[in-house]
Amino acid sequence: MDIPKQYDPKQAEQDHYERWEKLGFFAPEINRDPNAPVYSIVIPPPNVTGSLHMGHALQHTMMDVLTRYKRMSGYRTLWLMGMDHAGISTQLMVTRELKKERLTRHDLGREAFIERVWKWKKESGGQITRQMRREGASVDWSREKFTMDEDLSYAVREVFVRLYEEGMIYRGNRIVNWCPNDQTVLSDLEVQKEPQAGKLYYLQYPVKGSDKRVTVATTRPETMLGDTAVAVNPEDERYGDLIGATLTLPLTDREIPVVADGFVDPEFGTGAVKVTPAHDPNDYDMGMRHNLAQITVIDPQAKMTEAAGADFAGLDRYQARTKVVEKFEELGLLEKVVDYEFSISKCERCKTVIEPLTSTQWFLHMDKLRDLALDLMSREKKPRFVPEVPHEKVYTNWLENLRDWTISRQLWWGHQIPAWYTPDGEVIVARSEAEAREKGGTGELTQDPDVLDTWFSSALWPFSTLGWPQETDDLKTFYPTSVLITARDIIFLWVSRMVMTGMKFIGERPFDDVYITGTILDPHGQRMSKTKMNGIDPLEVFDRYGVDATRLKLASVGSTDVRWNDKQVESYRNFANKIWNATRFCLLNSEGAAIDPGTVKGATADLALHDRWILSRLNKTARDVSAALADYEFHEAVQTLYHFFWDDLCDWYIELTKADVTNEVVSKQRDEARTRLISVLDQALRLLHPFMPYITEDLWLRLPGAHAELLHQAYAGAEPTIMLAAYPEANADLIDEEAEWQMQAVIDLISRVRNIRSEMNIKPSERVRVLIGAPDGKLRSVLTANTNQISRIVRASEVSIQETLDAPRASARAVLVGGAEVAVPLEGLIDFEQERLRLSKEKEKLKAEAGKLEAQLGNPQFAERAPAEKVAELRARISDIAQRTTQLDQTIANLE
């Protein structure tokens, strides 16, 4: 057998995924058990324009771990993959392509443009689907969805119509967030606030019929051209007599009133506020309260309109600002300009400053939907956020303060709003044009040109992807889904909306749990971003360290933010190599053996200590990993597996069983030892598989054994793969505390002797005599039973175990558990002074520990109030330390 000494991840990554996919292992249909429990996850649909970044890799790893774990545990598992049409992003992507051909989308026209987008999608979209295959993601490709698919689009129209018919969707003219660059309205969630260093301009407006002036402070002087009032606080004594007065609005021929409104903060600025209802959300509300006119002075291109006056019409908003300020200065009406930092709203995508405009749009009333989500939380505590704090509260708070959702967008790429207008301007909302014609009784219909916010279709994802509004088997089987795994930043945009629509249209929660992952920051603690160019490409990391190692690192990220560090991936790469070589050892010594799960399922009385011990460790590991995954403690699961494999299996079990396994003489005993080892390895690989799919599959298939017979019964008859092998379940009967204690004693002895060898600078090649005095009979028999192993591992020429120690004075010594002592004769090698120092140091350590413990026990209230179990535990520890200390004292005395 020829196996390289180093693991090459690329080979395994190339060899298995295609086979898994082709054989249908990812699809729930692979499960033949009609009574199998169900586990389902819908993927947060990546944008069709997107490529894999660390955040994806992180989420996908966690989803895949859970999916593979549940699949191996016999669940009917579905991890549903799909992509989002990503309205603005995709439209921009294609618009940019057109620009290279010196074309605009308007040159093509709507229909041709949309065709072009589909063409782009077909040719260049969905890069991420290839990258996800590299990740090893076990998503069911046969059910892959796209938010613009015909069936999903139908679901969108169905929802729209139903909400409209219930009066929850309405069309209205209101002030909205407008992006002058993208030429579309945006929802509040797509607007980003950024601090901005700017100026606060103090403008004076003359009072009509008086020489008094009122000073208002503003960050946007250009909007004064659309002012229709000045507002003051009704309680503000400074302005009491001005309320109701008329002001002459400079630069225009208009006169505006002074109104009283509680919104105005007398402390800020001058206490008088200019009111521009058409260009500021607050002013808009104030305007509604006081019946003020809305004068639109800025157009959708962010240029001044005719209404701004001849001097300004056509100017850009910032040019207009300069000009307004100049004019005020000329007129002597500019009181002062001060530096001022405020926050400015920008388009999340293109960073253009948002212009608040009044515009006719479609809105969704959120009150009733919000209540559905809030009720679900208060009644059933669903969804269960993990971690609960702070996400549940943030989610609930946000819902409580929810405002109407602007759902229309002035784009071409997306779900066109299913509303048609008759020549008379009547609005008909319908599932199709045919239905609209029928409803309207006329064929002359024009469909609303707008499309829906991308998040509108995303909000339906957990049920639209399963076939709703049809009552499909998939919908019945997989809804509600088990868990949603996603990042913090879309709790509002997406999670909350799925809950609301799920409750509204299915009447049930879309998922039980929501696991919110942490964020992976760059090595300096900065967020990774395209603009900062500090992103770390997961595919490069895959290339350098392998997919499995990267997944292990990602799985241990958990829910707190972490800084990326290659070193950690490197250490998991080393771990993969360790797995490789441990298996290599087993394979090199596998003749006469085959995987036999039976050998690890029941302990027989005549098993050696290390065999009983590894079974105990194995079952504890299975227990702990399952418990950790049940609580989404991925980090804990990884640690448990890592230490089981490396420490327990490699460092100890393989070493202890080596003598039997590598015996050159063919024997039943040798074959049994080999079978046990390979069977333990089989279990270990299965435990690791959800985290490290490639290496485990690669190695597992090489192990001798009838692989097809090792599959979980739900997959009987499938092609062999570790993916469908039963996930090890803990058997409490095999957790053997007695064996663990005994093994610990052996490990302790070996460590002590190794320590002596190291501290005394004994050459590795040199054999030593190991003399043990163990007054406790049980310990004595445990050590005696393992003399061969001990001797082998510490390279002893002799291991002698007596009731009392009988060793030459010139020996290095150490104290063991239960008052036992070990001595290594070192005639001529030992420096007595140094040995005394070494032992004294150890004694000091023990004394310090004993001191702390005794102080605790000495506190009368401890014994009184602490649980009896804790007190007993403490007493036991103290007595053990005392025993060791006494023994050390004697040992030191003997050196004198």
Added chain:
RNA sequence: GGGCACGUAUGUCAAUGGUAGACGGCUUCCCUUACAAGGAAGAGGUUGGGGGUUCGAGUCCCUCCGCGCCCACCA
């Protein structure tokens, strides 16, 4: 302006109120027939400061310092 996290070994991170750990790095020794991407043995901590609750605090409470995130209509 509100709200929420976080601060633990040199680095990155763990620890249901009960002996503070892991990995990396560092020191010493070893290419011992699975693995030098390895083995063995070590060093390294008043858990950001201060106060409190408790028999017992990294963990709960208060406060200060530091870093970060989210929400918000002070022009």
